[in-house]
Amino acid sequence: xxxxxxxxxxxxxxxxxxxxxxxxxxxxxxxxxxxxxxxxxxxxxxxxxxxxxxxxxxxxxxxxxxxxxxxxxxxxxxxxxxxxxxxxxxxxxxxxxxxxxxxxxxxxxxxxxxxxxxxxxxxxxxxxxxxxxxxxxxxxxxxxxxxxxxxxxxxxxxxxxxxxxxxxxxxxxxxxxxxxxxxxxxxxxxxxxxxxxxxxxxxxxxxxxxxxxxxxxxxxxxxxxxxxxxxxxxxxxxxxxxxxxxxxxxxxxxxxxxxxxxxxxxxxxxxxxxxxxxxxxxxxxxxxxxxxxxxxxxxxxxxxxxxxxxxxxxxxxxxxxxxxxxxxxxxxxxxxxxxxxxxxxxxxxxxxxxxxxxxxxxxxxxxxxxxxxxxxxxxxxxxxxxxxxxxxxxxxxxxxxxxxxxxxxxxxxxxxxxxxxxxxxxxxxxxxxxxxxxxxxxxxxxxxxxxxxxxxxxxxxxxxxxxxxxxxxx
Ligand code: NAP
Numbered sequence: 357x358x359x360x361x362x363x364x365x366x367x368x369x370x371x372x373x374x375x376x377x378x379x380x381x382x383x384x385x386x387x388x389x390x391x392x393x394x395x396x397x398x399x400x401x402x403x404x405x406x407x408x409x410x411x412x413x414x415x416x417x418x419x420x421x422x423x424x425x426x427x428x429x430x431x432x433x434x435x436x437x438x439x440x441x442x443x444x445x446x447x448x449x450x451x452x453x454x455x456x457x458x459x460x461x462x463x464x465x466x467x468x469x470x471x472x473x474x475x476x477x478x479x480x481x482x483x484x485x486x487x488x489x490x491x492x493x494x495x496x497x498x499x500x501x502x503x504x505x506x507x508x509x510x511x512x513x514x515x516x517x518x519x520x521x522x523x524x525x526x527x528x529x530x531x532x533x534x535x536x537x538x539x540x541x542x543x544x545x546x547x548x549x550x551x552x553x554x555x556x557x558x559x560x561x562x563x564x565x566x567x568x569x570x571x572x573x574x575x576x577x578x579x580x581x582x583x584x585x586x587x588x589x590x591x592x593x594x595x596x597x598x599x600x601x602x603x604x605x606x607x608x609x610x611x612x613x614x615x616x617x618x619x620x621x622x623x624x625x626x627x628x629x630x631x632x633x634x635x636x637x638x639x640x641x642x643x644x645x646x647x648x649x650x651x652x653x654x655x656x657x658x659x660x661x662x663x664x665x666x667x668x669x670x671x672x673x674x675x676x677x678x679x680x681x682x683x684x685x686x687x688x689x690x691x692x693x694x695x696x697x698x699x700x701x702x703x704x705x706x707x708x709x710x711x712x713x714x715x716x717x718x719x720x721x722x723x724x725x726x727x728x729x730x731x732x733x734x735x736x737x738x739x740x741x742x743x744x745x746x747x748x749x750x751x752x753x754x755x756x757x758x759x760x761x762x763x764x765x766x767x768x769x770x771x772x773x774x775x776x777x778x779x780x781x782x783x784x785x786x787x788x789x790x791x792x793x794x795x796x797x798x799x800x801x802x803x804x805x806x807x808x809x810x811x812x813x814x815x816x817x818x819x820x821x822x823x824x825x826x827x828x829x830x
Contacts, residue, residue: 357387359537362396362557365403366550369396375559377534380446380678380714381668387444389533392556394567400525400554404496405573407551408523412493416471416519423467423515426546430460433542437535441506442669444532446678446714449669451632458794459507462515462812465796469817470519486828491821493521494599495575498568500589501536502581503529503680504635504736509580510536512800512811513601514543514553520820522576525554527565529581531680533557566592575599576820580637583760583805590808601809601819603801605734606637606762609755611777612653613748614646616767620789622656625740627791628765630664630718633676634738635684637806638763638785638794642731644751647744654722654742658703661718661740668713678714679737685714688737691730692719695741700724705739726754748777756782761803763793784810 361368371390379386392400411419430437437459438452447455475490497517501509510526517524528536536555543553558564568574569592577593578601579586586604593600610628612621628640645653669677679685689708696702705719716737724731724741731741745751755764765787768774778786784802785793794800799813809819 357534359534359540360387361390362392363537363540363555364396364400365554366544371396373559375530377444377531378681379443380680381670383712383714387534389557391560392558392564393560394564396556397525397564397568400556401496401568401571401573403551404523404525404554407549408493408496408521411518411523411549411552412521416473419519419521420467420470422547423463423470423518426515426543426548427460427463427467429542429546430456430463430539434460437507437538439670440535440538442677444534445503445506446680447632447635447669448674448677449672450675451677452669454631455505455508458796459505459511461796462508462511465812466515466519466817469516469814472814473520473817473821480827484829486830488826488828490824491818492824494820494822495522496573497522497524497576497578497820498565498574499524499526500565500577500579500581501526501528503531504632504637506532506535507539510539512796512816513578513580516811516816517576517578517820518548518552520817522820523552525556525568527556527558527561530557530559530561565589569593569598570595572596576601578819579603586807599819599822601811602807603637603811604762604805604807605760606639606802606806607641607732607734607758607760608638608763608765610640610643610765611751611755611767612643612645612649613766613768613774613777614648615769615773616649617769617789618649618652618656621653621767622660624765624767624787624789624791625657626660628787629740630661630676630738631792633679635680635736637734639734639736640740640765640791641735642755643740643742644745644754645742647746650742650744654703654720657740657742658720661720662704664718666715666717676718676738679716680714682714684736685716688716688735688739691733691735691737692721692739695721695724695728695730698725698728700728700741732758752777752780759805762806763787763802765791
């Protein structure tokens, strides 16, 4: 493996302490990666502070061109990044290529946004003063990313931060640090100056991040991961009143109304469930199907799920790779056992295979009870849990009955009715007759305990900017 050390100030740094990265398909060690400590964090903060002074002073167009070049370079090397993603995360080739493409698109989108940090000038209604509003880079940003999208969850933060004029320090997930490290030479080639983007893998995660969040130069903490860790970071961020961007857990409901087009509903549910083999905050977690169409829906979904080929993601004929680690696989198996104990029927899958690799087969459960753990918590695996409903009001209530509010999916042939249901769902995003909402051009994020702030869209860059208002007379 080429890049396994810390990346600080545009240079690679070895450390005495290192940790192993495992290929989830074979359980073999694929790399030994440097583990950052507090002194490394201080070096990265110094480098970021120095780099940001120059970067923030560049014109938006200059920043935009570096980001555009990053998109071009990454797009030319999608296979390379997809290969790395599969190696350390396990996901199948199609998912990995999809992620690499999505990750690269954030550079293109924010290259376009970098030159559109609109301000405003207006007359104060009473005083006669002018109100001038502009957005300025917020300051150094600490970015913490999860293992389920080793490239995209990083670029979704790096690209807007750089577009805004900020320098960043990234703490990638310990399961999957290699993709982010491999992105650094590409960013150098694109023209990112030393110190502007620093990467600190670490096994001392809590202490390292906490230290950075208490450095007065840091102004933004942008986190994607579990709601539990997000809560801890919000508490730490409170000490310096940092600007938080929190992309946390989900518990996405899929609502299939009686008038849904069956092909569209099956296609959309497959995508919402099986993109990234269910290891996504946006993954369909609870599937509510109208009782009059539930039997046909379950049969067709089971046919599709059973036809998927499970295996090592580096084999191009494979649809579903292994889960990221043994804990994740065991958690999925426990969800299925709990649902079955509470009355669910296994339509397909449901058994952990023998042998190496953290595999779990695509599984369909029907007759899942409302109190099953998989209805209350994120499954984060390839298990489709189907429940039925009779009444629209009832299903809206059940869909909203969770602490999460990231994304919901609605399938209906009646657009007016579907939009009425969408508006009643307390979610930051809704897929209407679609199983995919993620798009660099759209504001991604959740309500309630799914997070704070939005990534992508026009909003994404504002997460890394402060609004300044000047009251002026002339
Ligand atoms: P996680 O356990 O919360 O870890 C995410 C990141 O936080 C990792 O880099 C981890 O580092 C770090 N971390 C762990 N403990 C920390 C602490 N005390 N202080 C600071 N950082 C800490 O989540 P995960 O298991 O990797 O990812 C799955 C979760 O992410 C799911 O809940 C999923 O829904 C959510 N997710 C949300 C979105 C979204 O956009 N809303 C997108 C993707 C995933 P180590 O690896 O070193 O422990």
